[in-house]
Amino acid sequence: MDVFLQQLINGLTLGSIYGLIAIGYTMVFGIIGMVNFAHGDVFMVSAFIGLIAFLLLTTVIGLSSIFLVLAIVLVVAMIFTGLLSWTIERVAYRPLRGSFRLAPMISAIGMSILLANFVQVAQGPRNKPLPPMLTDVIVLMDNNGYQVTLAYKQIVIMGVTVALLAGFWYLVQKTPLGRAQRACEQDRKMAALLGVDVDRTISLTFIIGAMLAAVAGVMYLMYYGVVNFNDGFVPGVKAFTAAVLGGIGSLPGAVLGGLLIGLIETFWSAYFSIEYKDVAAFSILAITLVFMPQGLLGRPEVEKV
């Protein structure tokens, strides 16, 4: 019971991060039918932006309030990551729209490699550490020395995720921008016939997805305390798995898939073998694609016309 509870907390924390990244995959797929393979690396870059911003704020400017620093770091990471993703879409994907279907995906793989290599050269290949922060924990249970703890970091991660998802849900469901976004997802030509600037809406989709990934990146950095140029790949593919598991194109599905992948990974590590945790997560991808390609909350391809 105590191990279970601890893993549940850890899994939900990790799952929040995956869910935030997965939304970016699923939104982009929903609107232009493309898997943005560079999204994981955008997430990695955001962690570096967060790290740099954190170090500047604490050492150069000398801010000491940890929550103020965290808030500024989040905003800075969101802005720069949004800009990065906007640029990528303009440079590498938009010119290929209307080309054959695989072209933008190949371009995305190229962008992914470019980002990882750029960070490797610019920041060095080693792990970059973040000074320890928010290290306090709340002990929930103490069972003969095995403590079930809830770290402050985990509270922050889950709290920020919930708040962000609430805001995001409102944006998509209730605002004109969100409506235009959903309209483009269903029928781009009709959206244009109603005066929607489709290119702009697609750009905004990339920016919003990247901003959510930026929050995930800062959270990831804070949670693990280190980041490295290669960290876009595995979390990126796991978040993609989460999007597929939840049903690619479905926003609630991305969040659900993220939480499930986080839980599967942590429970697998606790009860079976930590070495094989990635194998477990990726097996889910293959199993989902074979037996349930529409995912948990996805819709079948065919629609009534």
Next chain:
Amino acid sequence: MTALLSVKGVKTYYGNIVALKGVDVEVNEGEIVTLIGANGAGKSTLMMTICGAPRAREGSISFAGRDITGLPTHEIMRLKIAQSPEGRRIFGRMSVYENLQMGAAVAGNTHFQDDLERMFDLFPRLKERLHQRGGTLSGGEQQMLAIARALMTRPRLLLLDEPSLGLAPLVVKQIFDAIRDLNRSEGLTVFLVEQNAYHALRLAHRAYVLVNGLVTMSGTGKELLERPEVKAAYLEGGH
């Protein structure tokens, strides 16, 4: 007086296949103009070409005195041209209300409630279905929604592509009556594409016949109704 919509020598291609071979059409303010023709004549292509998707490769299109041939689709529509397109293209995963909100985006929010009420007067069924998903509506209801969505933009020109397609005669009558009322009471300018030539010609002030991407005849609706060629090609076999 210059026409509200003026299409001059427009040629449109799909790849290398020519769909419109030099079409001239004019629609004046306050008119109902119809374009009739067989399946594949290029009627829907002309509607979409007016909206810039696909773009005319030759010729020019002007609206309210402004050349719109090269404008992107969304900018053309923001000049208050609205289209209820072929196949209706309702957003199936949005509610009826949201579909109407999408229409209102061009018009701005100030008149939204008034316009919504007008649509309910015109098509009371939409009020009953307001919170249902567009995809669950019947064909006739979807057609009403497509027209209402176009009207929510407060258009100066309404482009209607085959509003009668696949609908029961009673529903067709209801929709055509609604168009006539809007034209009479509000002076709405309508450009209507139809296969259902009899109804369209009776409704329209003026009409064009499109054959294989070319306009072959034009005149008032009444004149064309009397022409033997029109009768033979488009009106035989009942209506």
